Amino acid sequence: MRVVQLGVGSVGEVIARTLAAQGEVSEVVLVDVDEDRLRQVADRIPHGKASYRALDVRDADRLAAVVHGADVTVNALVPEFNLEVMQACLHARSHYLDLAAGGPRELLGTPDMDEQFALGDAFRERGVSALLFCGIDPGASDVFARALYDELDVVEELVVYDGDGGRVDGYEFATSFSPAVMVEECLLCPPERFEDGRFVTSEPLSVSGEFRFPDPVGPMRVWHIDHEEPALMARFLGDKGLRLASFYIGLADAWVELLRSWKRLGFAHKREIEFAGCRFRPFDLLVSRLPRSVDLVGKMHGSVCVGTLAVGRRDGVAVRRFMYQITSHDEAYRRLGVQGTGYQTGIPGACGALMLLRDQVGGPGVWACEQLDPGTFLALMGELGCPWGVVDLPAEG
Numbered sequence: 001m002r003v004v005q006l007g008v009g010s011v012g013e014v015i016a017r018t019l020a021a022q023g024e025v026s027e028v029v030l031v032d033v034d035e036d037r038l039r040q041v042a043d044r045i046p047h048g049k050a051s052y053r054a055l056d057v058r059d060a061d062r063l064a065a066v067v068h069g070a071d072v073t074v075n076a077l078v079p080e081f082n083l084e085v086m087q088a089c090l091h092a093r094s095h096y097l098d099l100a101a102g103g104p105r106e107l108l109g110t111p112d113m114d115e116q117f118a119l120g121d122a123f124r125e126r127g128v129s130a131l132l133f134c135g136i137d138p139g140a141s142d143v144f145a146r147a148l149y150d151e152l153d154v155v156e157e158l159v160v161y162d163g164d165g166g167r168v169d170g171y172e173f174a175t176s177f178s179p180a181v182m183v184e185e186c187l188l189c190p191p192e193r194f195e196d197g198r199f200v201t202s203e204p205l206s207v208s209g210e211f212r213f214p215d216p217v218g219p220m221r222v223w224h225i226d227h228e229e230p231a232l233m234a235r236f237l238g239d240k241g242l243r244l245a246s247f248y249i250g251l252a253d254a255w256v257e258l259l260r261s262w263k264r265l266g267f268a269h270k271r272e273i274e275f276a277g278c279r280f281r282p283f284d285l286l287v288s289r290l291p292r293s294v295d296l297v298g299k300m301h302g303s304v305c306v307g308t309l310a311v312g313r314r315d316g317v318a319v320r321r322f323m324y325q326i327t328s329h330d331e332a333y334r335r336l337g338v339q340g341t342g343y344q345t346g347i348p349g350a351c352g353a354l355m356l357l358r359d360q361v362g363g364p365g366v367w368a369c370e371q372l373d374p375g376t377f378l379a380l381m382g383e384l385g386c387p388w389g390v391v392d393l394p395a396e397g
């Protein structure tokens, strides 16, 4: 089987290396605009399985040529390229997987998830499958939600919590994944939650609470931010009485203050401005000041936990069950020489890609992780070194 891996940043590297280690994968073609990075990742893939092409995926002809002949194409770029890559996969009859949605279109100028789901008929006609938003969150968080949903008779709340208790040597501010996406979801997009049958938006960084993650992460202040899961869970897991679907992430106070300052200074949008004879987007300038997630390798310590809390009832008894995955940054470095978020995201991404290659995704069409068989996905996560846990929390809390 031939895999084309678009983007070899911190997540793409882990997906490519994990897939290359599977017997059924004979070849992995790495694609990125950054040639040094391509060389570095190709060197880490043994048995002559890897080749690479340096290209900018905005070049549609070169993108089509590189995807030609792929059994699966993994898109670990930034979400602005999702539709172009899906179109290239349709043309080449390649399965497709990505890790995050863009949008809202009117705010960010990038495709939102409805635009991707709208390609369902086209994928069915071409006889190939697309699995959308398949990392840790979104991705495993949605599979956890589906597993909990299947267990319970009534599911009133599904809330994802993401907490990184780690620290980074040498950087005061750093994001453990694509800085552009992190700033977009924390600052640019009003977070949306599903509440009592409708979607409710808030001001960015206006809703917070405390959540106690399993050890060693422990209690953290968490913030309601924009994410894919509330819309996906309301769409696919709403039939057992869902009243609330939401997403929270742990953010240090200093990071929240910094984000708010950027907003006060007029950086919280993606419009071009003119300054000293140059036209540029302040957002791009701001993001360029943050380290890339691959720059953090070997410098992150501590652990990151992502999980989904389901509140509901089984056999008439109230249940609050949290299903989660914890990765240690130090352990990820010891195992693969990567940082924990790349590891924790890349392994579920590889699970999704393998399910596509093994025809375990539900046939041709465009699929969300809520529609996967959770047992197959979760077993693969364990096999590939990303074990998960479940804990019952006190009924009130």
Ligand SMILES: NC(=O)c1ccc[n+]([C@@H]2O[C@H](COP(=O)([O-])OP(=O)(O)OC[C@H]3O[C@@H](n4cnc5c(N)ncnc54)[C@H](O)[C@@H]3O)[C@@H](O)[C@H]2O)c1
Pocket: 006, 007, 008, 009, 010, 011, 012, 031, 032, 033, 034, 037, 055, 056, 057, 058, 076, 077, 078, 079, 099, 100, 133, 134, 135, 136, 137, 138, 139, 176, 177, 178, 179, 181, 292, 293, 294, 341, 345
């Ligand atoms: N679902 C999840 O749990 C989850 C978690 C973390 C990251 N993500 C998503 O995964 C994606 C990758 O994240 P990351 O942290 O690895 O990011 P990254 O910035 O480390 O990697 C992105 C890579 O894309 C390459 N690239 C960018 N523009 C390109 C272009 N025009 N042509 C060719 N290559 C180009 C960059 O050189 C880089 O190597 C992002 O979309 C991010 O939002 C999802």
